[in-house]
Amino acid sequence: MRDRSEPHLLAALAAVPDPRSRRGVRHRFAAILGVGVCAVLAGARTFAAIAEWTQDLPVGVRVRLGLRRRAPCESTIRRVLQAVDADALDGAASAWLAARSAPVEATGPAAAPQGRMISIDGKSARGARGPDGRPAHLLAAFDQASGVVLGQTSVDGKTDEITAFAPLLDRIDLTGAIVTADALHTQHRHADYLHVRGAHYVLTVKRNQPSLHHQLASLPWAQIPAVDITQDKGHGRVC
Structure with missing residues (x-):
């Protein structure tokens, strides 16, 4: 049973701007988004x-989702979902998920309690392509403990991840969080940004930062005792 204190999905989706003119509107914008989310979660x-999933819903369930007793047709669903502001929808959904996963003491929709681990990762989305036919590439921030995506944004391949780093994290409370990212994001301005935002960071150092890589390689690692050792096997290798 859902805790009444938890944010409702439809309330979160109501924050997404409705691009339609008022004339001829029959269904609430947030309701169409809501059934779209539920249908996709159900496999659509x-x-x-x-549209078929929505038509098959009992009338009472459609009403609970904010729809009229009569379900919207496919063309209505198509027009609404194609016109939605993708970034606004992603922000609303991410904030809702973050609020549901956050501890009771958290105060914001994407609040970061002390020690929360936030990973930044870029991936090409399988089965999704942009207008140019290329696979969609996303940069996402997710909570390592819960797996909840706190925010994501579409980027133009790996190189654009660097410029999207700060804008992605601007909408997330980073106070006390530990942010991890791959070597692409081992940048002076990223480290400065995270410090100003009150976050800690663990960044991989590779040869894209030659001076820093050389300085670290010159340290007397053999003289430093290992505090913890983790051994795992992946991709046929033991590391």
Whole structure:
């Protein structure tokens, strides 16, 4: 049973701007987004499948989701979902998920309690392509403990991840959090940004930062005792 104190999905989706003119509107914008989210979670992958899933819902469930007793048709669902501001929708959904996963003492939708581990990672989305036909590439920040995506943004491949780093994290409370990222984000301005935001960071150092890499390689690592050793096997290698 859902805790009444937890944020409701429809309330979060109501923050997404409605791009439609008022004339001829029959269904609430947040309600169409809500059934779209639920249908996708239930396995729908096309506009037709979302419409069919919505049509099959009992009338009482449709009403609970904010719809009229009559379900919206496929063309209505298609027009609404194609016109939605993707960044605004992603922000609303991420804030809702973060609020549900945050401890009771957290105060913000994406509040970061002391020691929260936040990973930054860029991935090409499987099965999704942009207008140019290339696979969609996303930069995401997610909570390592819960797996909840706290925010994500579309980027133009690996090189654009660097410029998207700060804007992605601007909407997340980083106070006391530990942010991890791969070597691409081992940048002076990223470290300065995280320090100003009150976060700690663990960044991989490779040869894209030659001076820093050389300085670290010159340290007397053999004389430093190991505090903890983790051994795992992946991709046929033991590390």
